[in-house]
Amino acid sequence: YVGRLNYAYDDKYLLEAAFRVDGSTKFAPNKRWGFFPSISAGWRISNEPFFANNIKFIDYLKLRGSIASLGNDAIGGWDWMPKYNLTTGAIFGSQSYGIEPGTLANPDLTWEKSISYNVGFDGRLFNHFDVSFEWFYRHTYDILAERTASVPTSFGAKLPKENYAKIDARGFEFEIGYNGQVKDFTYWLKGNFGYAKSWWVEKDEASNLAAYKSEIGQSLDRVWGYDCLGILRSQEEVDRVNEENVKKYGKELLIKGTKLVPGMLLYRDVRGVNSDEPDGQITEEDMVVIVDKQSAPITYGFTLGGKWKGFTLDIFFQGLAGHERVIDDRKPGVKDWTGTFAYWNDHWTAENPNASMPFTLTKTNGEKSTFWVRNASFLRCKNISLSYD
Secondary structure, X not given: OEEEEEEEEOOOEEEEEEEEEEEOOOOOHHHOEEXXXXXXEEEEHHHOHHHHOOOOOEEEEEEEEEEXXXXXXXXXXXXXXXXXXXXXXXXXXXXXXXXXXXXXXXXXXXOEEEEEEEEEEEEEEOOOEEEEEEEEEEEEEEEEEEOOOOOXXXXXXXXXXXXXXXXXXXXXEEEEEEEEEEOOEEXXXXXXXXXXXXXXXXXXXXXXXXXXXXXXXXXXXXXXXXXXXXXXXXXXXXXXXXXXXXXXXXXXXXXXXXXXXXXXXXEOOOOEOOEOOOOOOXXXXXXXXXXXXXXXXXXXXXXXXXXXXXXXXXXXXXXXXXXXXXXXXXXXXXXXXXXXXXXXXXXOEOXXXXXXXXXXXXXXXXXXXXXXXXXXXXXXXXXXEXXXX
């Protein structure tokens, strides 16, 4: 069921209220329905006499705000019902079959929900500039997730999903455009810029989780890996690293149990298995966040164009910024006939010790590390349109 009410008074005061009542058979009958209202209001302040008579350079200005809630049922389905799986049993002449309990049922499953707050304005200045700004905050809650991290491994069943996780997001968007005309030539330039970030407010974590591993308050798409110190160029460099390690820790440096060899990537020793201090060995405890954001927090673009005697040219540029990507995690087992990128030609060998890449594909420590992190920002010309009317 959907409803909407609009009200406008004197072309200055605007109000809209709406609601949705949605039902989904993915949830138990008593949890099936969700009510999601929203309300928005606007004030064309430029139509007020006190504004229009005193501020001449602003031709139009509208202030606006909204609060809206939404629901999501795209979460699989029917986990509120007991499930059973077909399985094999004993052999009595032939294979016997039976059923076994599947995922535990959770009759309290319901909609994932979010509530969004938006405030902003739209305006026109000097009869040429169009300006728009919007700030938003979104709180998403009752997110369906499994609590697998906070139960012991001895738990003898597969846990159902629960409505408990929470994510917050905040950001703003800004647009500005200019329109002008010189005789028969009309031209325009429009640009936009947006910034947004999101982070975990609540999620399942083990009670004994080390503080540095916690995701609470952190972005959603972080990447863990090793802090790379560079390529070991020679046996002399390997010996020097091992000698320093022996002096400090009484043992040679191993990377996840592997001895150092020339051409290998060297990682920073960050912490020990049961300590926040380095221990002279590279293990999984030495992993750090090497990429904080894989999705771009910054979006931007601009359009420029013109029109002259029926000819119209419109050019659109679009860009993303503020994020990084891991371009390669070299792993063993790559075959000779497998295609690779051309930059792999410059890999380490005894004859090419100053190469830009580590040694051959088949024998390297192929962990994610800062060596493979690249800035993923870009600006591209996405579209050029030329037309005649």
